Amino acid sequence: MIKTREERTFQVVANIIMALFALAAVIPVILLLISSFTSNEALVRNGYSFIPVEWSLENYEYVFLSGNKIVNAYGISFFLTAIGTVIGTVITTSLGYAISRSDLPGVKVMTFLVFFTMLFNGGLVPTYMNYCNVFQVKNTFWGLLIPSLLMNAFNVMLVKSYFKTGVPDEILEAARIDGAGELRTFASIAVPMAKPIIATIAMFVGINYWNDWNNGYIYITSATNLYSIQNLLNRMQQNIQFLVQNNAGLTSANVGLSNIPTEGVRMSMAVLGVIPIVVIYPFIQNNFVKGITLGGVKG
Amino acid sequence: MKHTNALGIVPKRKKGWSAFKKYLPIYFLALPGLAYLFINNYMPLPGLVLAFKNFNVRDGIYGSPWIGLKNFEYLFQNDAGYITRNTILYNLAFIVINTVLAITVAILLSEMTGKFKKAYQSSILLPYLISSVIIAYLVYAFLGTDNGFVNNTIFPLIGKEPASWYTESGYWPYILIFVSAWKSVGYNCIIFLATIMGFDRAYYEAATIDGASKMQQIFRITIPMLKGTIIMLTLLAIGRIFYSDFGLFYQVPRNSGSLYNVTNTIDTYVYRGLLELGDIAMSSAAGVYQSIVGFVLILGANLAVRKLDPENALF
Numbered sequence: 250m251i252k253t254r255e256e257r258t259f260q261v262v263a264n265i266i267m268a269l270f271a272l273a274a275v276i277p278v279i280l281l282l283i284s285s286f287t288s289n290e291a292l293v294r295n296g297y298s299f300i301p302v303e304w305s306l307e308n309y310e311y312v313f314l315s316g317n318k319i320v321n322a323y324g325i326s327f328f329l330t331a332i333g334t335v336i337g338t339v340i341t342t343s344l345g346y347a348i349s350r351s352d353l354p355g356v357k358v359m360t361f362l363v364f365f366t367m368l369f370n371g372g373l374v375p376t377y378m379n380y381c382n383v384f385q386v387k388n389t390f391w392g393l394l395i396p397s398l399l400m401n402a403f404n405v406m407l408v409k410s411y412f413k414t415g416v417p418d419e420i421l422e423a424a425r426i427d428g429a430g431e432l433r434t435f436a437s438i439a440v441p442m443a444k445p446i447i448a449t450i451a452m453f454v455g456i457n458y459w460n461d462w463n464n465g466y467i468y469i470t471s472a473t474n475l476y477s478i479q480n481l482l483n484r485m486q487q488n489i490q491f492l493v494q495n496n497a498g499l500t501s502a503n504v505g506l507s508n509i510p511t512e513g514v515r516m517s518m519a520v521l522g523v524i525p526i527v528v529i530y531p532f533i534q535n536n537f538v539k540g541i542t543l544g545g546v547k548g
Numbered sequence: 549m550k551h552t553n554a555l556g557i558v559p560k561r562k563k564g565w566s567a568f569k570k571y572l573p574i575y576f577l578a579l580p581g582l583a584y585l586f587i588n589n590y591m592p593l594p595g596l597v598l599a600f601k602n603f604n605v606r607d608g609i610y611g612s613p614w615i616g617l618k619n620f621e622y623l624f625q626n627d628a629g630y631i632t633r634n635t636i637l638y639n640l641a642f643i644v645i646n647t648v649l650a651i652t653v654a655i656l657l658s659e660m661t662g663k664f665k666k667a668y669q670s671s672i673l674l675p676y677l678i679s680s681v682i683i684a685y686l687v688y689a690f691l692g693t694d695n696g697f698v699n700n701t702i703f704p705l706i707g708k709e710p711a712s713w714y715t716e717s718g719y720w721p722y723i724l725i726f727v728s729a730w731k732s733v734g735y736n737c738i739i740f741l742a743t744i745m746g747f748d749r750a751y752y753e754a755a756t757i758d759g760a761s762k763m764q765q766i767f768r769i770t771i772p773m774l775k776g777t778i779i780m781l782t783l784l785a786i787g788r789i790f791y792s793d794f795g796l797f798y799q800v801p802r803n804s805g806s807l808y809n810v811t812n813t814i815d816t817y818v819y820r821g822l823l824e825l826g827d828i829a830m831s832s833a834a835g836v837y838q839s840i841v842g843f844v845l846i847l848g849a850n851l852a853v854r855k856l857d858p859e860n861a862l863f
Contacts (some may be wrong), residue, residue: 255761255762256762259599259659259762259763260660260661260662263656263659263660264660264662265657266656267653267657267660267664267668268668270653270668270671270672270733271667271671271672272671273730274671274672274673274674274675274730274734275671275674277675277686277687277689277690277730278674278678278686280690280697281682281685281686281689282690289786292695293694293695294692295700296692296695296696296699296700296701297689297690297692297695297696297697297700297701297740297774298697298700298701299697306659314559330708334603337757338581338801339580340580341580341581343577343578343581344578344580344582344715345580345581346574346577347578348578349573350574350695353574353575354567354570354571354828355566358549359578359582362582362585362590363581363582363585364863365636366585366589367862368843368846368847369839369842369843370589370592371589371592371593371596371839371840372836372838372839373815373818373819373822373830373835374590374594374595374598374818374831374835375594375595375596375598375831375832375835376595376824377587377591377822377823378590378592378595378598378609379587380593382608383591383698384587384796385737387576395587395588396588397588399584400581400588400714401809402585405581418653428682430573431571431573431574432573432577434704435573435574435577436796437620454656456677456692460677460678460679460680461681462681463794464677465561466798467823471820474680479679479681479682482681482682483799485682486684486685486802487803488687490802490803490804513683516685516689517659519682519685519789520684522681523679523682523724524817526677526678530670530674530677530748531670532671534670537673537701538669538673540597540734541738541739542738542739547586
C-alpha cells in the first residue's frame with residue numbers, strides 16, 4: 250500500500266499523542282523509582298526530583314538490613330496471593346462448570362443465586378458484622394483471605410459462558426460414553442479445554458490479592474505481624490499523617506518520627522510493592538487483555 | 549447407565565433419587581463456591597435490619613430496639629445530600645472523560661502501524677495494575693507540600709507559590725478526575741479497541757477508494773459504528789453510579805479531614821461511620837440507601853440495555 254501524505258501526517262501525530270499518553274502513564278512510576286534511589290537527605294532538602302542531587306542505595310540497604318517487618322509483610326503478601334489464587338481459581342472454575350451444565354436439575358436456581366450477588370449486596374456494615382461476630386476472622390489470616398476476594402459472581406459467569414461455548418457438549422458426552430465419571434470428565438476433559446479462561450481468572454484473582462489493602466485494613470487491627478506489604482505501606486503513611494495533624498510541624502515530631510521509616514525508605518518499599526506486578530506484567534499482559542475482551546461489555 | 553441422549557434432552561423418567569445420584573459429583577463441584585457465596589453474600593443480608601434499629605452492642609443486631617426510619621431521617625437531614633452529590637458527580641465526570649479518552653486512544657491504536665504500538669498499549673495499561681495504596685504514594689510524590697515535585701520543581705519554574713494540596717479542597721475534583729483517568733483509560737480502551745478490530749475493513753477500503761481522508765473515516769465510519777458499544781458501556785456505568793472506587797476516594801486524598809466535603813462518597817462515608825466514628829446507625833443507613841438505589845439503577849440500566857440490544861443485557 251502506498252502511503253499518502255495524509256497517512257504519514259496522521260501516523261506522526263498519532264505517535265506523538267500516544268507517546269504523551271504513554272509517558273503520562275509511566276512517569277509517576279519512574280519518579281517513584283528514582284526517588285527510592287535518592288538519598289533521604291536530598292529528598293528532604295530538595296524534594297522529589299527526576300534528577301536527584303544525590304543518588305544512593307541507603308534506602309534499600311535499610312529495607313533489607315533492618316526491616317524484618319518488611320520481609321515479613323512481603324512473605325504474607327506472597328503467601329496470601331498464592332493460597333488465594335489457588336483456592337479462588339479452583340472454586341470459581343468448579344462452580345462455573347457446574348452451572349454451565351444445563352441438564353443439571355436445579356441449575357436455574359443455582360445460576361440465579363450466583364447472579365443475584367452481582368445485583369444486590371448488603372454492603373460493608375452487615376458483611377463486617379457477619380465476619381467479625383459469626384466467623385471471628387478479626388486479626389487472623391482468614392480475615393485477609395476470605396472476605397470478598399476469594400470468588401466473585403462475575404468470574405463465575407465468565408467461566409460458565411466459556412464452558413458453554415468453548416467446550417462442546419458432544420465432547421463431554423463422548424467422555425462419559427467412554428466410561429469416565431463426572432469428576433474425571435471435568436478434570437481431564439473440560440478443565441484442559443478451558444485453560445485460557447482459567448489462566449485469566451487466576452490472574453485477576455492473583456492481582457486482586459496482591460494489591461488488596463482493604464481486608465487487612467478492616468480486619469487486621471492489632472496483629473501487625475499479619476500485615477501485607479500494602480497494609481504496611483498504608484500504616485506508615487497513616488502514622489505520619491497522624492503526627493503531622495497532631496503537631497505543629499515535622500520538626501517537633503522528630504522524636505515520634507524516629508521509628509517511622511524515612512521518606513526515601515517509604516518510597517523504596519512502595520517500589521518493592523509494585524515490582525512483582527511489573528515483573529510478571531509482560532507475561533500476563535496478553536492474557537489480561539484477552540480476559541477483559543472476554544468479559545466484554547459486561548465487564 | 550442412562551445418559552442424556554445425543555440431542556441433549558434429559559429422559560423424562562430420570563427423576564428423584566437416581567437423577568440426584570447421577571449428578572451428585574456435579575453438585576459436589578458447585579458446593580464450595582455456593583457455600584462461599586452463602587457466607588460472603590447471603591448471610592450478611594439479615595444484618596440490613598441494623599439500619600432500622602438503635603444498635604447497641606449489648607443487645608446485638610437482633611436484640612437492639614427498632615426505631616423505624618429514624619436513622620434515615622437523620623441521614624437525609626444531614627449528610628446524604630453531599631455524599632450522594634459527590635458520588636454521582638464524580639461518576640458522571642469519570643464516565644464522560646474516561647470514555648472520551650478511551651475512545652481516542654483506541655482509535656489511535658487501531659489506526660497505528662508503527663513498531664511502538666505495543667509499547668504504548670503496555671504503558672497505558674500499567675497504572676490499572678497498581679494498588680490504591682501505592683497510587684496514593686505516587687500522588688504524594690507529586691503533591692506533597694514540603695517536598696512534592698510540583699511544589700519544588702514545577703511551581704518555582706512558572707513562578708507560583710507552593711500550594712497546600714492536602715488541605716485545599718478546591719484542587720481535588722481535578723486531581724481525582726485526573727487520577728481516575730490515569731488509572732483506567734488503559735483498561736477502558738481495550739473493549740473499544742477489540743470492537744474496532746472487529747469492524748469489516750471493507751468499509752475503510754471503499755472509503756479510501758472514494759477519497760475519504762483518515763479523519764473522515766474516523767468520524768464517519770469508526771465513531772458511528774462504535775455508537776452501540778458506547779451506549780451500552782455508558783448505560784452499565786450509570787447502573788453503577790451509586791458505587792465509587794473506595795481506594796481512589798479514601799487513599800489518594802490520604803483521608804484528609806479538610807477535604808471531606810469534596811472527597812467523601814457513599815462508600816467512604818459508610819466506611820468511616822463504621823470503623824472510624826463508630827456511628828453504626830448512620831453507616832448502616834447509608835449502606836442500605838446505597839444497596840437499594842444501586843439495585844434499582846442496575847435493574848433500570850439493564851432494562852434499557854435489553855431494549856437496545858438484548859445480546860449485551862446482563863439478564
